[in-house]
Each structure stands twice: as structure tokens, then as C-alpha cells.
Amino acid sequence: xxxxxxxxxxxxxxxxxxxxxxxxxxxxxxxxxxxxxxxxxxxxxxxxxxxxxxxxxxxxxxxxxxxxxxxxxxxxxxxxxxxxxxxxxxxxxxxxxxxxxxxxxxxxxxxxxxxxxxxxxxxxxxxxxxxxxxxxxxxxxxxxxxxxxxxxxxxxxxxxxxxxxxxxxxxxxxxxxxxxxxxxxxxxxxxxxxxxxxxxxxxxxxxxxxxxxxxxxxxxxxxxxxxxxxxxxxxxxxxxxxxxxxxxxxxxxxxxxxxxxxxxxxxxxxxxxxxxxxxxxxxxxxxxxxxx
Amino acid sequence: xxxxxxxxxxxxxxxxxxxxxxxxxxxxxxxxxxxxxxxxxxxxxxxxxxxxxxxxxxxxxxxxxxxxxxxxxxxxxxxxxxxxxxxxxxxxxxxxxxxxxxxxxxxxxxxxxxxxxxxxxxxxxxxxxxxxxxxxxxxxxxxxxxxxxxxxxxxxxxxxxxxxxxxxxxxxxxxxxxxxxxxxxxxxxxxxxxxxxxxxxxxxxxxxxxxxxxxxxxxxxxxxxxxxxxxxxxxxxxxxxxxxxxxxxxxxxxxxxxxxxxxxxxxxxxxxxxxxxxxxxxxxxxxxxxxx
Numbered sequence: 001x002x003x004x005x006x007x008x009x010x011x012x013x014x015x016x017x018x019x020x021x022x023x024x025x026x027x028x029x030x031x032x033x034x035x036x037x038x039x040x041x042x043x044x045x046x047x048x049x050x051x052x053x054x055x056x057x058x059x060x061x062x063x064x065x066x067x068x069x070x071x072x073x074x075x076x077x078x079x080x081x082x083x084x085x086x087x088x089x090x091x092x093x094x095x096x097x098x099x100x101x102x103x104x105x106x107x108x109x110x111x112x113x114x115x116x117x118x119x120x121x122x123x124x125x126x127x128x129x130x131x132x133x134x135x136x137x138x139x140x141x142x143x144x145x146x147x148x149x150x151x152x153x154x155x156x157x158x159x160x161x162x163x164x165x166x167x168x169x170x171x172x173x174x175x176x177x178x179x180x181x182x183x184x185x186x187x188x189x190x191x192x193x194x195x196x197x198x199x200x201x202x203x204x205x206x207x208x209x210x211x212x213x214x215x216x217x218x219x220x221x222x223x224x225x226x227x228x229x230x231x232x233x234x235x236x237x238x239x240x241x242x243x244x245x246x247x248x249x250x251x252x253x254x255x256x257x258x259x260x261x262x263x264x265x266x267x268x269x270x271x272x273x274x275x276x277x278x279x280x281x282x283x284x285x286x287x288x289x290x291x292x
Numbered sequence: 293x294x295x296x297x298x299x300x301x302x303x304x305x306x307x308x309x310x311x312x313x314x315x316x317x318x319x320x321x322x323x324x325x326x327x328x329x330x331x332x333x334x335x336x337x338x339x340x341x342x343x344x345x346x347x348x349x350x351x352x353x354x355x356x357x358x359x360x361x362x363x364x365x366x367x368x369x370x371x372x373x374x375x376x377x378x379x380x381x382x383x384x385x386x387x388x389x390x391x392x393x394x395x396x397x398x399x400x401x402x403x404x405x406x407x408x409x410x411x412x413x414x415x416x417x418x419x420x421x422x423x424x425x426x427x428x429x430x431x432x433x434x435x436x437x438x439x440x441x442x443x444x445x446x447x448x449x450x451x452x453x454x455x456x457x458x459x460x461x462x463x464x465x466x467x468x469x470x471x472x473x474x475x476x477x478x479x480x481x482x483x484x485x486x487x488x489x490x491x492x493x494x495x496x497x498x499x500x501x502x503x504x505x506x507x508x509x510x511x512x513x514x515x516x517x518x519x520x521x522x523x524x525x526x527x528x529x530x531x532x533x534x535x536x537x538x539x540x541x542x543x544x545x546x547x548x549x550x551x552x553x554x555x556x557x558x559x560x561x562x563x564x565x566x567x568x569x570x571x572x573x574x575x576x577x578x579x580x581x582x583x584x
Contacts, residue, residue, distance in 0.1 A: 118503045138500045167500050180488050181502040185509040193567035195538045196472050206570050207577040208430045208459050210473040211410045216508050217477040222568045225561035229554045236549050243546045246487045254535045257528050262521045269517035275485035276514045278498050285499040
């Protein structure tokens, strides 16, 4: 099967490497308007050939959109305008409601499958890509009723070929939940990084005093602004609500500290400790995927 | 040298294991008022024998206090009341101003060395201890002018025997910087965990949708309330200020999201990306310690 990947960064690049290694794709056509990326993608073997978008659409059975979510919303209608009825398009963006809305009522809507693989690192570009990024991760497919059955089936086959678990979910529900479990973490981390950088002008102090806990909480502050600004924009309503709750909880914590109310602090932290069970659940979830 | 360790949890236990393995301690006397911990400490080999506080103080050349910071402030004066002039006491707490204040003017103040090893994990108790916890980490010694030279020298030798780097700093300065690079990370993580747990009643959703980024930012929410409540209490003034700045920055981020100001969001995140250089600096710092 010929697969075109539009956007040869961490996500698109890793997908391409994985689908080539496992034989799902007989050929990967790469599309990217960043020349350095196309050059690197050829060197690394992410893409077998680089083509224009139009050529890629004509030549492939599967078209994967792996660009920032604002660019994806612009690209998708143009791609659907041109595809044949045997081709499917899927996107891999972190927000799902907007992209589903933008093609609502399009004549070829049913050839599109809205997906979100829950995988990534804080690194970017083709050189950050690796073929096992998606292994034992969850791939979410949204609003599957709006896609042809064969298209959904093929998208599911593609993800399962990478040892992923496929989960179905309405796009609006996806965007709300993902605001809590992913977008909030990123904003918390970006802002933590900023707050410390603002005040600790003497880097030696950070080097000496920051431990593994600091590193762990600010790791996501390394993430790509080009990828995240459009996500925060598209999911603004949900994120604003979730962020408001986070700020409210921080203010409660601050009051307890100001009032030196150790008992109540203790209680809050004990409740937060329950996250241990959740984190073990996540690991178990991945482990079960591997065993199945 | 006979070393007494008071508090046989992650920190005290790891120190004991390290000092026994490297030969610095010929014998470890363990003190802990938690019976399960003393039993486990003997089983694991953290302590050679368990003794009362009074016996431990009489029998050892080095006394290490590794209990929560509120308990440490109560213990230290009582220990200083009884020690001989050849003995030194050091504490390992995450806050330094209060403990230095509590023994200001004590007749044996100069036998005490205030220290803070920048090391730890989110796990607790003797079973979480391991002998290399401190390897290539920084050990901070505060207000060294208030301690006898031989006491400071011995504390430094102890840390260096574990391949640590020793850094000197006034206690008040320590407490301000550590509020930024450690205490804030913990509050951010505790509160993030709470916020998500409050709303995501259906754990399956978290298991399916949470990725490695979420796990990384909430890892510290597993930390021990018994250890952290007294730290937040003792460093309340600094933490409140730092937390206020973090909340202010989150509110700025929220406004940008509400106004869908992608350009300014992009700029903030690009500034936050500078944390990459800092994190590399931390790794390099550790690496240089190993090489030296």
C-alpha cells in the first residue's frame, strides 16, 4: 500500500518509519514544505520519495496528515476535493472537534477518519522520529459514524499494525478529556519553566539545586510552540475552563500555605496521592496491550 | 566511624546503605519510632542495630537527622543538649532557615552542620532506599560559619564519600531558591493530580488518554504528605510568593488563550523552551561530577 505522509516531523516521521518496517506501507511518499525536513527525511529513510501535495494525493491509497492542527484544518478540505473514492485520509492532530467541523457536509467527508494517537515526546523534527513511538499506545478514532466503514477499518488496521489499541470516542468528548490529561500538563509545564527562568537569572543555582523532580515537571516546556499554539487555540474553550480549575486549586493550596493549615494540606496531598493508582493503571494498560 | 541515622525512610535509609557500602561507616545505628520501619531497616541491612535516641547519641561520632523538617526542629536542640564535643550532628531537611534559627545561640550550635542533599524520589519508607541515591548529586551546606571547621570538614567528607559535590550557601538564600526549583514543582504536580482526579471520575478515560507527558508532570503528586506538609509550612513565606508568581503567569497564559492570541502564546512558549538549555546543564553538571 502506498502511504503519503504530510508533515515529516516527530509524529509523521515515526509513523512512516513504523509502517515501512512492519510492511504495512510498500512505499512512503513524503510531503513537507520545509526543505530541510524533506532532505533529512530522505537521508533517514522516513520517505522513499518526496512529492508535491497534488502528486501525493493522486498516487496513494492512504494519506496521513501530520502537521500542526491549524494547517491540518486548511489542508483537509483541499485534499478531500481531489481524492478518488478508494483513498482514505486520516489526520493525527491533538484536537478533533474543529477538523471534523471543517469538513462537515463535504461530498467526500466519509473518506476522512479523524484520529489522535496518544504518543509523542518533547522533541521535534524528522531526527526525533523513531519507528516504535506508537507501540502499545492508544489510537483514538473520533466520530466514526461520519466515515465509511472501509475507511475506519483501514485506519484501525494501520494503527493495529503498529501494536496500538484503538478506542472510539465523539470528537467533542475527546477535546474535553484531552484538555485535562494532556493540554493542561503542557501549560503547567511551560509556565513552570517560564516562572523559574524569569527569576533564576543565575543558572548555576538551578544547575546545583534542581533535582530530578524539577526536570520531570518542566520536561514538557521543551515542546514545540509551532505545534502547541494552534492546539491551545483550537481547544481554547475547554482549556480555559480546565486551566481555570487548576488555578482555583492552586489558589486554595496557596491559602492553606498562607494560613499554615498543615492538616488540610496533608489531606489534599493524600488525595493527590491517589494518582499513584492511576499511573499504575496507565502502565498496566500499556502492559496489557503488549500481552494481548 | 559509628554513624547514627535518625529516620530510616528513603533519605536516611539510602544514606545508611551508601555509607556502609563505601566503608565510611563501620556501624550504622538506626533510630526510628515507627516499628515497621525499624524491622524493615534491619531486614534490608540499612541498620546494624536499632537503639533509642539517647543510646544512639552516646555511641556515635556522626548523628544524621533524616526525619520530616518539623520533627527535626524539635529533635535537634535535645540532641545538642547531650552530645559530646567530638560528635557532629547534621540534618538533611529541604528547608534550612528554621532549623538554623531554632539552635541559634545553643551552647553546642557549632557541632551542628545544616545540610540539604538534592536527591530523592517520589517513593517513601525503608524499602524505597537504595545506596546510590546520592551519587553525582549536590549536597548543600548552609551557614557553615556557625559550625566548627572540623564538623563542616567531616560533613563534607561524608558527602564526598558518596561522590557528591558540596556547595555552600546561606540558609535564607537556600530556602528562597529551593522554593522555585523544588517546592513549586511539587505543588504544581500535587495540584495537577488533584484537578484531574476531581473531574475524571471514569478512570478508563485517563488510562486511555493520558500519555507520558501527563505521567511526567504528575509524578511528584505521589510524594509523601508527611514529608511535604512541614516543608510547605516552614518555607511558607517563600513558597507563597513563588506560587503567587506561578499563578499570575498561568492567568496570563489563560488570558492569551481566551483572547486566542497565538502570536503571544508562541512567544511565551519559545521563552519557556530555553529550559532545554537548563536541563542539559543539569545533566552536564551531574556528568562532570562523575568525571571529576
